[in-house]
Amino acid sequence: MLEWEQLLASVYSDVAPYIGEGKVANYIPALAKVDPEKFGMAIVTLDGSVHQIGDANESFSIQSVSKVFTLTLALGRVGESLWKRVGREPSGTPFNSIVQLESEHGIPRNPFINAGAIVVADTLLSGHQPKETLGEILSFVRYLADDDGILIDAEVARSEQHTGFRNAALANYMHAFGNIHNPVEKTLGVYYHQCALSMNCVQLAKAGLFLANNGRLANEGHHAISAERARRINALMLTCGHYDASGDFAFRVGLPGKSGVGGGILCIAPRKAAIAVWSPGLNANGNSAAGTRALEILAKRTGWSIFG
Amino acid sequence: MLEWEQLLASVYSDVAPYIGEGKVANYIPALAKVDPEKFGMAIVTLDGSVHQIGDANESFSIQSVSKVFTLTLALGRVGESLWKRVGREPSGTPFNSIVQLESEHGIPRNPFINAGAIVVADTLLSGHQPKETLGEILSFVRYLADDDGILIDAEVARSEQHTGFRNAALANYMHAFGNIHNPVEKTLGVYYHQCALSMNCVQLAKAGLFLANNGRLANEGHHAISAERARRINALMLTCGHYDASGDFAFRVGLPGKSGVGGGILCIAPRKAAIAVWSPGLNANGNSAAGTRALEILAKRTGWSIFG
Amino acid sequence: MLEWEQLLASVYSDVAPYIGEGKVANYIPALAKVDPEKFGMAIVTLDGSVHQIGDANESFSIQSVSKVFTLTLALGRVGESLWKRVGREPSGTPFNSIVQLESEHGIPRNPFINAGAIVVADTLLSGHQPKETLGEILSFVRYLADDDGILIDAEVARSEQHTGFRNAALANYMHAFGNIHNPVEKTLGVYYHQCALSMNCVQLAKAGLFLANNGRLANEGHHAISAERARRINALMLTCGHYDASGDFAFRVGLPGKSGVGGGILCIAPRKAAIAVWSPGLNANGNSAAGTRALEILAKRTGWSIFG
Amino acid sequence: MLEWEQLLASVYSDVAPYIGEGKVANYIPALAKVDPEKFGMAIVTLDGSVHQIGDANESFSIQSVSKVFTLTLALGRVGESLWKRVGREPSGTPFNSIVQLESEHGIPRNPFINAGAIVVADTLLSGHQPKETLGEILSFVRYLADDDGILIDAEVARSEQHTGFRNAALANYMHAFGNIHNPVEKTLGVYYHQCALSMNCVQLAKAGLFLANNGRLANEGHHAISAERARRINALMLTCGHYDASGDFAFRVGLPGKSGVGGGILCIAPRKAAIAVWSPGLNANGNSAAGTRALEILAKRTGWSIFG
Structure with missing residues (x-):
């Protein structure tokens, strides 16, 4: 060693x-x-x-490191059909850019920019309450790390929610294109909490x-x-x-x-x-x-x- | 085997x-x-x-496969200073897009999109005549492949030159930002001939x-x-x-x-x-x-x- | 006659x-x-x-014809300082485009595109409740038309609110740049109701x-x-x-x-x-x-x- | 008086x-x-x-004031069909922007931005030599002003030509979309000389x-x-x-x-x-x-x- x-x-x-x-x-x-x-x-x-x-x-x-784990979970849940809702290409723009979404009809370029990760969170949420989905994400990360001491910092999540106007813009914008399927607040709730791991x-x-x-x-x-x-x-x-x-x-x-x-x-x-x-x-x-x-x-x- | x-x-x-x-x-x-x-x-x-x-x-x-060889040559010639004139990021746009050049002041995103390869050709040309530069490119590829039978197809190069208005636009546009140092026709001449390998x-x-x-x-x-x-x-x-x-x-x-x-x-x-x-x-x-x-x-x- | x-x-x-x-x-x-x-x-x-x-x-x-009346009111309220928060140039883009807001830091091009009218509504709202502001808008239009029969159609306003994800995106996005000063829901509430005149x-x-x-x-x-x-x-x-x-x-x-x-x-x-x-x-x-x-x-x- | x-x-x-x-x-x-x-x-x-x-x-x-006169001439020559090759909307961008041309397939937004005026010059040139076309433009302006003392400053035109990489980019770019019908140098020659009135x-x-x-x-x-x-x-x-x-x-x-x-x-x-x-x-x-x-x-x- x-x-x-x-x-x-x-x-x-x-x-x-x-x-x-x-x-x-x-x-x-x-x-x-x-x-x-x-x-x-x-x-x-x-x-x-x-x-x-x-x-x-x-x-x-x-x-945003959490996006790796939620992507993994979402691929397990919906498989390759995920790629109908999010792309696999570098964006050529900053993490929170909204420009690309307009010309590409609400399909984010990849699952690691904010817009893409919000779609992934929306996928995981489908048919559940945010709490259940967050429980699932937390369990998955604990399982991978073999460590039940991993937590979500609720204060961080709350702060993000209060200042997250740009993410709210992204989510609403994609909803306008039909690429967010749950209420925007719920999807963002999952997203902000996963980021607060x-x-x-x-x-x-x-x-x-x-x-x-x-x-x-x-x-x-x-x-x-x-x-x-x-x-x-x-x-x-x-x-x-x-x-x-x-x-x-x-x-x-x-x-x-x-x-x-x-x-x-x-x-x-x-x-x-x-x-x-x-x-x-x-x-x-x-x-x-x-x-x-x-x-x-x-x-x-x-x-x-x-x-x- | x-x-x-x-x-x-x-x-x-x-x-x-x-x-x-x-x-x-x-x-x-x-x-x-x-x-x-x-x-x-x-x-x-x-x-x-x-x-x-x-x-x-x-x-x-x-x-465009030729862009790998000219990039290699240009790095040998000018070293890491090349990255002042061309970026290293995916463009998030098609190979011949001009949009990015406007907001990024004539610096192409990477050496593999057309604009970037034209800058690389311009770097190689510096202080030479197109013929010399093309001779150098051809020698380098022949040396790498250990094969003197490799040629440049002059007819292809000529055809490209006659139809290459979009590349001419890119080159002129970058010249306006000071990022093409040789006469546009000469730089494009090198570029079209390298592509005709x-x-x-x-x-x-x-x-x-x-x-x-x-x-x-x-x-x-x-x-x-x-x-x-x-x-x-x-x-x-x-x-x-x-x-x-x-x-x-x-x-x-x-x-x-x-x-x-x-x-x-x-x-x-x-x-x-x-x-x-x-x-x-x-x-x-x-x-x-x-x-x-x-x-x-x-x-x-x-x-x-x-x-x- | x-x-x-x-x-x-x-x-x-x-x-x-x-x-x-x-x-x-x-x-x-x-x-x-x-x-x-x-x-x-x-x-x-x-x-x-x-x-x-x-x-x-x-x-x-x-x-959107209502945007003429709210602009008039807002200019009466804040005068030429309004032009710090909204431009006076044609946008060269559709009414609900968000692209321009990114490169121009949350300042909409003019008061007649949706983003601009939302800023105008936000200006009118300042320091009031949506109901008061809407009362003021309604009174102004009735005064101009000399007709107290003019109404706001609450059903239309409600429908707009339920489907207005793109406007919600615009408002949140501008809030992220500090160009919306009231809670997004309140500002949008005013906006949707003025449109429902x-x-x-x-x-x-x-x-x-x-x-x-x-x-x-x-x-x-x-x-x-x-x-x-x-x-x-x-x-x-x-x-x-x-x-x-x-x-x-x-x-x-x-x-x-x-x-x-x-x-x-x-x-x-x-x-x-x-x-x-x-x-x-x-x-x-x-x-x-x-x-x-x-x-x-x-x-x-x-x-x-x-x-x- | x-x-x-x-x-x-x-x-x-x-x-x-x-x-x-x-x-x-x-x-x-x-x-x-x-x-x-x-x-x-x-x-x-x-x-x-x-x-x-x-x-x-x-x-x-x-x-660029000359663009008013060449537009007038071109409308006299080809009539309303001119609007197939150039738009009538404000561009929302600087005079020499190339971005809009990419998304709108080489059709400039209006005849008063550079790209649009170059198309207008190309229209006037059609079937003539630059000298003839310039003679026609000059005659028209002299006729309007009732003053034969109006001249084109050849030195200015030459200078523009030597530094006009951005205009050359626009012209080549539009040629790639089929919206310039004459050789780029000839069209630009007319354009630079009209600007030198x-x-x-x-x-x-x-x-x-x-x-x-x-x-x-x-x-x-x-x-x-x-x-x-x-x-x-x-x-x-x-x-x-x-x-x-x-x-x-x-x-x-x-x-x-x-x-x-x-x-x-x-x-x-x-x-x-x-x-x-x-x-x-x-x-x-x-x-x-x-x-x-x-x-x-x-x-x-x-x-x-x-x-x-």
């Missing part, structure tokens, strides 16, 4: 001067008050063994491991999803997981990843490991600045890039 | 019913007259051994092998470029290589690839092989229909997907 | 073959059930005398007369607004009153006008008369088909075009 | 403090070297009498008088065009004559007008007079700053606003 700890220590040491750079998200108080100097990282290898450094046991708001790096890496392990839980564990579906979700993370900086992340890191405005990134090294990193300062594209640097260093040092 | 031939035969047999589907590009006579029933495929493994099937020895117009599948796969082999020619050959640069070009091919269908190609095939309107696709399986496929019928996104299917089948059968 | 009746009769006779053309708005039942064969027209001259033909005494939903052609022409009469009520009546403000509102009606067909209306009719999806148009002949026309069938641009034709004929016959 | 001179003197006196504000166009040397303190104004009434002040006899480059305020006002006089030359002169066509051109000038500030010009001045980047504006008071103003400093929208102010003052003082 020593080598993993040395690896993490060397990444940490290289990235240390950059911890604190960028700007902490401040659109809701719960995020704004987070200490910008935090940094945690966890690697979970295919056998389930956990390696960590820094603040890897401290919970943070995973925000509170997890630490260890939990997040464990929860994402199935994507590195051909759809299976650690070792020869149960298939959470098929190997093909895992590959496809990884492909979507690579092309769309960092909004309008996805190309740059692929260029620099070379691994599928999904970032959140809380400063977390879940990164998948297929057939190798799942990595979670957290540092609240965001770069100009709204992704963790130090977190992206750490992943770039890690990928270089391990040779894990999927591109050669 | 037998297993490769069996593999190719099985792919060919599965894709056979689909050969001829789609529409052959018809904007210039030289492309329109190509037989839609053609299909060729070649795999070159890291040791340089060649495996092929169908019309893999018949030359076709590689068109005539190669067969075997030549194309051989020429692309360095991207699968950490930047090296076959075996332990010379480094055409550094391993890191090869990874980065692969990343760009994955996120941007199929225009506004790049997400779909990543989702279905799971390998970096670059398509051309002549029906060719160069596909890279990092640390495994380079694959070239050719079939002139194009799908709705302007990429080879049967070619994309063949690569999807191949990737599934070999497990070469980079996503797990 | 005979000549006016002859004029109206000749217009009616010329337009008769076209009554019924176009499509009746059907997004809410209350509008969909209107008889497409209806046609009414009223002219009120500066002295307040009324001339009418057809179904000019039958009430219809004035919809039910008036007939005679009432509408009388209510609009001040715009033809230098801001004064009939004859030497009270100044509802200053002459300069009346001119300016007329200018806005001309450049922006028919959404993305404003240029065509100016070209064909040559008078300021504001149309509504209920099939009504209020048209101003400065220093001559106010004209209201109603016919429910809409042309491709969403403006009354027969109504526009009637105004074109009327303008030609009277020589009222403001363009020579 | 005294009253006209007094009127002009009072306008001049009020606008004097603002002469020199704004920025002189500097994209070509011939425009950049113009003295920013210049100001001239001429009014020609229906009887042909001329009133002037300031530098009204000094020639300047009329630039050199006129003074007196000549310009005289040349525009037919638009104020129901299509007739001064007094009961020949009909240059029909009264209806004159009205329609005035309508287009009002809705589209000042690019993306047309709404503002209508709001402030209330008269049809067409501006040029050389600082000239031709303004029509229907059935009253034609006014030409020139002052080289441009406001943020690219229209003469002092010229617009002068017209605003003039319209207020004369009560010539067409809006009441």
